[in-house]
Amino acid sequence: MNVYDFDNTIYKGESVLHFFFYYVKKTPYLLKYIPRVFYALIKYKAGKITVEQALENYAPMVEEYFRSIPDIRADAVDFWDKHIHNIKPFYEDIRKDDDVIVTGSPEITIQEVCNRLGIKHCVGSIIDEESGKIKRLCIRSRKVPAFLEAFPDAEIENFYTDSPKNDAPLIELSKHAYHVKGNKIIKIK
Helix, strand or coil, X not given: XXXXXXECCCECCCHHHHHHHHHHHHCHHHHHHHHHHHHHHHHHHCCCCCHHHHHHHHHHHHHHHHHHCCCHHHHHHHHHHHHHHHECCHHHHHCCCCCEEEEEEXXXXXXXXXXXXXXXXXXXXXXXXXXXXXXXXXXXXXXHHHHHHHCCCCCEEEEEECCCCCXXXXXXXXEEEEEEECCEEEECC
16 A cells, blocks of 8 residues: 655645635635644644644634535635645556555545545545644654554555655655655656
């Protein structure tokens, strides 16, 4: 089984950030959150914010906005119509039928692109559509229990990530691991 992180691994960029800007166009009042979003993203990428701090600081804002979205599934279809070109070309060359995406992005938004790519399994963050509550934040070390819950007996043959530091726990579970930098794939384990 091949397992992939999504953002900056097989997707060029941060899909959550791209979704944010997609919604900024629909609801311009979100512009006021841009400094907080970038600050949080920088802290996350640098490993300077814990999962608990991220939830404490940003979950209420995300939940409030999520409740205001009339049809997230329709928005996901529209978003991926416009962003599918950001899937990196190498993915088609190494794709397998049992591929799994393990991502911090919400499953509800990533499932649409997985369907388009023929990826049957996605493990991501889970947000309740009605309440907007974050039920599972699937980042860093939290990716392992989420993956094992879905695939308790699976063996990860190959794992691909843009961030060996943040995904170290999944690298440990993997037989082989690869660091994706742009379109270059470097074996690290």
